[in-house]
Amino acid sequence: MMKAVKYKRLRMALAGVLLMFVSFVGLAQPQETLDAYRAYQKQNYQEASNLIDEAISTEAGQKDAMTWHIRGFIYKDIFNQIDDKARDSENREIAVDAFLESMRLDDSGQYADNNLKSLRYLASSFYNDAVLVMRETSKDNIAHSEKFYQRYKGLMEQIDSEFDAKERDITYYKALATSHRKIYERDKTANRKYLNKALANYQYVLELDPDNYGANYNTAINLYNEGAHGIEQIDAEAQIPTIVEIQSESIDLFREALPYMLKAYELDSTRKETLIALRGIYLSLNNNEKANEYRDLLRETQQTNK
Amino acid sequence: MTLKNFLAFCAVFALFSFTHSGDDEGPRFDEKDTSAIIKASYIYNFAKLIDWPDEDKKGNFIIGVMGGSSMYQQLITKYNGKTIGSQHIEIRKISNSHNFSVCHVLFVDNDYSSSLNEVIDRVQGESTLLISHNKGALAMGAVINFVVVEDNLKFELSVSNAEKQDLFVGSTLKSLALHVEN
Numbered sequence: 001m002m003k004a005v006k007y008k009r010l011r012m013a014l015a016g017v018l019l020m021f022v023s024f025v026g027l028a029q030p031q032e033t034l035d036a037y038r039a040y041q042k043q044n045y046q047e048a049s050n051l052i053d054e055a056i057s058t059e060a061g062q063k064d065a066m067t068w069h070i071r072g073f074i075y076k077d078i079f080n081q082i083d084d085k086a087r088d089s090e091n092r093e094i095a096v097d098a099f100l101e102s103m104r105l106d107d108s109g110q111y112a113d114n115n116l117k118s119l120r121y122l123a124s125s126f127y128n129d130a131v132l133v134m135r136e137t138s139k140d141n142i143a144h145s146e147k148f149y150q151r152y153k154g155l156m157e158q159i160d161s162e163f164d165a166k167e168r169d170i171t172y173y174k175a176l177a178t179s180h181r182k183i184y185e186r187d188k189t190a191n192r193k194y195l196n197k198a199l200a201n202y203q204y205v206l207e208l209d210p211d212n213y214g215a216n217y218n219t220a221i222n223l224y225n226e227g228a229h230g231i232e233q234i235d236a237e238a239q240i241p242t243i244v245e246i247q248s249e250s251i252d253l254f255r256e257a258l259p260y261m262l263k264a265y266e267l268d269s270t271r272k273e274t275l276i277a278l279r280g281i282y283l284s285l286n287n288n289e290k291a292n293e294y295r296d297l298l299r300e301t302q303q304t305n306k
Numbered sequence: 307m308t309l310k311n312f313l314a315f316c317a318v319f320a321l322f323s324f325t326h327s328g329d330d331e332g333p334r335f336d337e338k339d340t341s342a343i344i345k346a347s348y349i350y351n352f353a354k355l356i357d358w359p360d361e362d363k364k365g366n367f368i369i370g371v372m373g374g375s376s377m378y379q380q381l382i383t384k385y386n387g388k389t390i391g392s393q394h395i396e397i398r399k400i401s402n403s404h405n406f407s408v409c410h411v412l413f414v415d416n417d418y419s420s421s422l423n424e425v426i427d428r429v430q431g432e433s434t435l436l437i438s439h440n441k442g443a444l445a446m447g448a449v450i451n452f453v454v455v456e457d458n459l460k461f462e463l464s465v466s467n468a469e470k471q472d473l474f475v476g477s478t479l480k481s482l483a484l485h486v487e488n
Contacts, residue, residue: 250340
């Protein structure tokens with residue numbers, strides 16, 4: 001019910017803009033634009049879309065900000081009402097392109113507010129899809145999450161000069177790394193490449209923000225866990241050359257993990273989990289002296305927190 | 307708000323709720339005593355590649371562990387009940403008060419280094435394979451000693467100490483040792 005009222009208001013607002021335009025500027029747009037608008041008001045989206053498509057195929061329509069503006073609304077509503085916000089809806093893309101074209105042609109800025117509001121709304125819909133797909137943690141469609149996210153980011157960068165892509169990237173790619181890791185953990189052998197993807201996500205975050213505690217800590221933990229998993233999987237009947245080989249591969253991962261965990265510790269030396277992890281990494285590197293150092297620091301921290 | 311919109315809102319809200327630290331859904335530190343796993347695997351191989359006198363090839367094959375509770379646990383989990391030749395492996399946790407001579411293999415972990423001299427004295431003349439993780443342990447009388455080389459656990463071997471214990475070390479094990487004292 002509220003949705004219906006909302007759309008009615010939108011259509012009324014659009015009607016006001018249209019009337020102003022017709023009264024003061026004159027009929028620069030083709031007849032099909034007005035007909036499309038009337039069909040849209042009656043929620044006859046099929047007819048509205050046919051008519052507005054005809055309108056933009058005319059020379060006048062192509063250059064008319066209002067025609068593109070109305071096209072944007074028609075296709076936005078088709079995406080919302082008919083497609084039920086389907087992730088693969090092409091009508092969402094048509095709506096985006098129409099609002100962008102309207103903005104480009106709208107020299108007087110007459111439609112600027114509504115164009116921007118609509119584009120923000122559509123950008124948010126891409127972001128929502130990116131997050132929802134990501135949280136499904138499915139091998140089949142996790143790649144689509146990034147595609148939706150990039151669409152969101154690209155659109156926001158076009159319409160908002162103050163959009164902070166870096167901050168948003170950091171949040172998004174850390175979350176994406178978590179999803180990749182979860183897929184990997186479901187089957188560590190078959191899904192090994194998803195661990196690499198998770199590590200690549202963190203690496204990208206660290207390129208943007210080398211002092212990001214979470215990305216440093218999680219990179220180290222992922223590497224450590226992978227090394228420990230390798231050793232844990234040593235078969236009971238494994239012969240010495242195999243043990244030596246697996247150990248060496250795991251030690252390489254522990255070595256790789258260490259600088260990230262040391263960086264995390266440098267960024268925040270009060271965290272218990274960092275001290276526990278450093279002790280564990282050094283133990284796995286067979287460096288008892290250093291492991292004991294961090295064990296003592298952990299005890300001190302626990303005493304201080306009592 | 308439709309269910310679909312509500313779910314979308316929840317998902318986006320959750321994403322923005324991630325902290326900048328190790329977030330709630332971040333990986334958990336899966337701490338494992340990897341050294342113990344490696345040592346346990348080595349010890350089983352040592353037992354397979356060394357020959358005991360015939361009179362010790364009856365009853366259970368006893369592996370004693372001094373110190374290193376996770377080491378003991380590893381051996382129990384992976385090797386308890388397996389066989390060396392026709393003998394079933396039995397893992398025992400050993401302390402100073404125990405009779406060491408019943409052990410075919412006795413591992414003295416580095417946290418029991420101070421007891422190493424006493425242990426060596428008490429297994430003299432017994433067919434007990436003494437394995438340690440202590441710098442200079444071969445000179446003290448251990449047969450096999452774990453050493454750390456570039457962060458990796460390797461082992462050194464004393465053939466003469468093995469002979470004193472009436473143990474025969476095959477060429478395979480010799481070839482795999484970091485270094486062999488004859």
